[in-house]
Amino acid sequence: RREAPTARAGASGPQRAEQAGTLLLDNYLIEEQLPQGGEGIVYRCKDRKRNAVVAVKFYPAQVAAPSEEVLARLKEISDHPDLVKLIHYQKTSEGLFEVMEYAEGGSLAGVVLKHQELRATLAETHNAIRRLHQVGIIHRDIKPGNLLFRKKNRKDLILADFGLSSIMSSEYAMKMTERVGGTPLFMAPEMISSRSATDVVTPKGDYFALGMTILVLLTGPDLDKIARGTSTISRLNGSCQFQEIYLRSGELF
Numbered sequence: 001r002r003e004a005p006t007a008r009a010g011a012s013g014p015q016r017a018e019q020a021g022t023l024l025l026d027n028y029l030i031e032e033q034l035p036q037g038g039e040g041i042v043y044r045c046k047d048r049k050r051n052a053v054v055a056v057k058f059y060p061a062q063v064a065a066p067s068e069e070v071l072a073r074l075k076e077i078s079d080h081p082d083l084v085k086l087i088h089y090q091k092t093s094e095g096l097f098e099v100m101e102y103a104e105g106g107s108l109a110g111v112v113l114k115h116q117e118l119r120a121t122l123a124e125t126h127n128a129i130r131r132l133h134q135v136g137i138i139h140r141d142i143k144p145g146n147l148l149f150r151k152k153n154r155k156d157l158i159l160a161d162f163g164l165s166s167i168m169s170s171e172y173a174m175k176m177t178e179r180v181g182g183t184p185l186f187m188a189p190e191m192i193s194s195r196s197a198t199d200v201v202t203p204k205g206d207y208f209a210l211g212m213t214i215l216v217l218l219t220g221p222d223l224d225k226i227a228r229g230t231s232t233i234s235r236l237n238g239s240c241q242f243q244e245i246y247l248r249s250g251e252l253f
Contacts, residue, residue: 018043025090025097028056039063039163044102047087054087055103059096059163070165071098073135082128084148084160103158105149113217121147121157122214128159129210133168133203140164140201142209143186144217166201186212 018041022030028045031053035042040057047054059065066074074086088099113121125147132139141164150156188208 024056024058025092025099028054028099030056039065040098045099047099053102053104055100057098057100059098061093061095063095064163065096066098066162066165067167069167070137070162073137073167074162077131077135080128080131081156082124082158083131084158100160101150103148103150103160105152105154105156107149108144108147108157108217111144111217112220115218118214118217122210122217124157125159125210125213129206132159132165133206136168137162138166138168138201138203139206139209140166141183141186142206143183143213147213168203185216 018024018030018033020030020032024030024043024045027048028043029048030043030045032044033041034044034055040059040063042055042057045054045056046052068089068091071086071089074083075089077083078086084103085101086098087101088097090097108121125142129139129142139159139162141161142159146159146161148158148160150158186209188205
């Protein structure tokens with residue numbers, strides 16, 4: 001048994017994963033690899049000390065990972081009911097490990113919901129985003145695939161995956177960063193059209209992404225269908241008019 005997985009990173013992220021039965025950090029026994037989590041490799045593991053099932057995400061040293069400041073703040077608010085619980089994190093010579101609660105109900109990726117279902121579920125996401133912003137974290141990758149259900153009954157929705165998250169400047173409520181990333185469909189227009197080596201990341205981008213998430217959950221991830229369904233998209237013209245998308249969707253809350 002090895003202390004940690006050995007993974008190689010390339011342009012598209014980690015290339016190799018450990019097998020079931022491998023022990024991570026002397027405690028977490030791999031049961032299976034879960035669908036790819038951004039730049040990291042995600043495993044369902046048995047926490048031998050707590051006798052519980054957890055999710056362990058491993059970021060090889062060669063790929064971008066959350067900063068320790070982001071992780072420390074997430075740990076402080078890990079009791080929030082609408083955020084995935086961060087149990088432990090540890091940096092080794094091979095990379096960063098995040099140990100989180102295991103959400104057994106899957107994600108909202110590929111799901112189309114009715115208005116009533118959105119009212120019942122996405123208010124939780126709004127609460128999660130608001131709490132992150134209160135402690136100075138910008139999520140930067142709000143999308144259906146990062147909205148998970150704690151239980152199989154798909155009733156308790158939580159926000160997960162902080163691989164791209166940034167810390168806000170206390171003075172300007174923004175972060176200058178060279179880590180350009182995200183999922184294009186859900187990124188605010190100025191983030192996509194930026195030609196600078198650095199980007200201005202603000203909390204507004206999370207609300208733009210939430211608005212786009214609502215549209216996708218109502219229509220499916222079809223860009224043409226979304227464009228036909230709302231004239232807002234065609235009026236963006238490269239500026240961050242996220243308020244119009246979000247406020248139109250906000251009546252769901």
